[in-house]
Amino acid sequence: MTGEARPTRGPLLRDVAERAGVATGTISNVLHHPDKVAPETLDKVQAVIAEMGYVPNAAARQLSRGRSGSVGLLVLDARNPFFNDLAAGVEDAAGAMDLAVLLATSSERADRERMYLDRFEQSRVDGLLVTPVGGSIKQLRAISDRGTPIVLLDRLATTPGFSSVAVDDIEGGRLAGQHLVDAGCRDIAVVGGPVTLEQVRNRLAGAQRAAEAAGVRISHLATARMAADEGRRVGFEIAATPPAARPDGVFAANDLLALAILQALILAGIRVPEDVAVIGYDDIAFAALASVPLSSVRQPSYQMGRRAMELLAAAMASGDERRSTSQQVVFMPELAARASTMR
């Protein structure tokens, strides 16, 4: 027997070099600086590569180059179209710069956020885009201090040192609140949570401001997540409230909640918008398609993704002066009024 115990991995760069009769450095050049190689050599080497089925090892390359050529993107909820659009923006921008995007979802959980931030840092991503759950500012600061540029997404960076791309959520909340007030609501319920999410706090605060200015009653119904299951629960809760005590306007902190609330209300026989007006936030594509087209507050999700990636790229390029470069981009939200608040 020829007895080889090794796992028989594929051919290595050095095997290609040997077979092609050149040095390893030349193969590397063929792969990354073809202009530095004589045409015939190039052809021959490429032929050998194809013939042997050589596949470069990314880990080895990254180790010797010292950079990974990738950025990490950590979002709150992979099943929320808002984040899908945002991610699409990031990926398009990153692709144009030859950067790979590593995508992860914290599911709004601090422990998952911590874990993915760790993973990303261990992978030596060249930069990080994060929608923070809240409470991990310390870790973010540490990562940033160790030299990885970070851009905060969908959240205004209050602490200096971070760039951020966000929408003015207080204004967005005000827009929604004012819209309900204008629709004649006298008792508004704002739905959302957990309040550790800054987005939630700001949207609620904005709505509150509008309601109070108009002398309209406003209350908060807390949710554990910003997802449909919680919306359904709250929706039925509202429906079960005696008509006298029931709010006549609902502002949900995102469309997933709003759509689920809408569905629950209608199933329970409550008329929207006649009995209860409903408005959401994000203006995801499905909002306009809902049984009663859902009013919402629009965020330029895709654009936010693109812009964030651009900020990050700038920070990555500027190296050490990072700290001073930090800048905040704030987009303005827009009201998208539809049937669910028209009365």
Place this chain on the structure above:
Amino acid sequence: MTGEARPTRGPLLRDVAERAGVATGTISNVLHHPDKVAPETLDKVQAVIAEMGYVPNAAARQLSRGRSGSVGLLVLDARNPFFNDLAAGVEDAAGAMDLAVLLATSSERADRERMYLDRFEQSRVDGLLVTPVGGSIKQLRAISDRGTPIVLLDRLATTPGFSSVAVDDIEGGRLAGQHLVDAGCRDIAVVGGPVTLEQVRNRLAGAQRAAEAAGVRISHLATARMAADEGRRVGFEIAATPPAARPDGVFAANDLLALAILQALILAGIRVPEDVAVIGYDDIAFAALASVPLSSVRQPSYQMGRRAMELLAAAMASGDERRSTSQQVVFMPELAARASTMR
């Protein structure tokens, strides 16, 4: 000046070792086999790690270990809730096995698929889950031959050597077609494309079978993508057709198309289901929430993701006997009848 030119990367494992007064191997053990280290040593080393802010380099680890501890997941469309659910299933299952999931989207484009498959192979993923665009079977075969186990998703593996998890799309198409026939439709339009997607071909074929068996007219309206923009286009096209020539039943090959068609029809003043009945495929959460709740064909997306990851794990574990292990899991679709076809 103290003059250090190096980029001042963070501390290395060897720095930690030196500072803690132990050998590098011991640090490695602290990190991965804490049980093999004496309690006091463990404490001290962990303290030093925390103090120095040491972050292991994943590339180096992967290089020396020879395995990446991650799997690649390549889906057709990151903005389609069906794939989000599927991905969630994969991630949950992978997480339980301590595997990281690398997610990428081909956007139904063969070139992007090729590129991501390359990336994944270079990253030496331990396994691959792929929803193929079609046409890259050769590349998949090559990757598989080089030793990376592959599970095909949402597509029955016809070629041997691949495991697969899929729904019986022909049956699903038949279900949808039969349902339209039962609803009294005499002229059905099936919408979807490109036909390079096997899912599309099968769903259409199933519907065709049902229609022909019932002697009902059936035609195909092709789309370039399985996304909302194309649905809108086709929807308006249908609406613009003179009533006499207009189909009275529409089967869209996924819910994104169906919802957009629904919206376009209603905007154009066509009544659903009275004038045109509409049914989709996937039964995404938003289907039930639509203006006219959308009938659909349900696939157990999350379960499919889980199951696929389990198959992959099995293939990864069995090493060389891979080829013989290949198995096909086929889920059965279910009809979800709602208002959009009730007449």
Place this chain on the structure above:
DNA sequence: CATGATGAATGAAGCGGTTCAGTTCCGTGC
């Protein structure tokens, strides 16, 4: 008390690339 066994720690040899200071070889210019 010699003999293993067991537990803890060591440190050098990889893992598979990239880089870059050198070496060769040629064509130019004077």
Place this chain on the structure above:
DNA sequence: GCACGGAACTGAACCGCTTCATTCATCATG
């Protein structure tokens, strides 16, 4: 004829970690 510059290629020295054969103590056993 000779010095010089550049193009093409070479190959050893890393990159930062894991592994594992060894060494060193310690301790129970007959």
